[in-house]
Amino acid sequence: MMRVLVACEFSGRVREAFRAAGHDAWSCDLLPADDGSRFHRQGDASALLREEWDLMVAHPPCTYLTNAGVTWLHKDPDRWALLDEAAQFFKLLLDAPIAKICVENPIMHKYGKERIGGVKQSQVVQPWMFGHMEQKATCLWLKGLPKLTPTNNVKEEMLLLPDNERQRLHYLPPSKDRWKLRSMTYQGIADAMAAQWGASL
Secondary structure, eight states, rough: OOEEEEEESOHHHHHHHHHTTTEEEEEEEEEEEETOOEEEEEEEEGGGSSOOSSSEEEOOOOOTTBGGHHHHHOOTTTTTHHHHHHHHHHHHHHTSSSSSEEEEOBOHHHHHHHHHHHHOEEEEEEEEBBSSSSSOEEEEESSSSOOOOSSSHHHHTTTSSOOHHHHHTTTOOOOTHHHHHHOOOHHHHHHIIIIIISSSO
């Protein structure tokens, strides 16, 4: 059994995948847990990094790092300071004193890459590699962990779907919960993390 920290997670999906696999997994986020779990600590994840953990899966905020929002940097000068802050937190997680780490984020723009020290992602995964009929590129920065192996590749079937189904999250209408829905880990990816990384230690 491993002690696992899932940093910056409010949904509990990754946490519960590891717990279902028999591990002592805890999530942490500034928000309360969506599922009301007692295995969630509400607060700043950086305060937990020096506890004894065997593995950490981290989902730092991507708003100022993602390539999708790079144009806003040139429209709003105030966002540069927020970018610096986001990159610093990303690096704090990536450099945490934990032997096995995964930091997850979307495709990062060049300014973000510069600020995290030019560290290239280890792997890019897609939901369709893990049984979901959708596409959403997700980068994984890995330390001490193997790359995830696809569990159920449904790419051919997915490509037959219209764009608004293949890119469901992109087409979500505006709402107060849109950002939360877009940030949640796909269940198939969470299960693969728990099954493959949980068995690797």
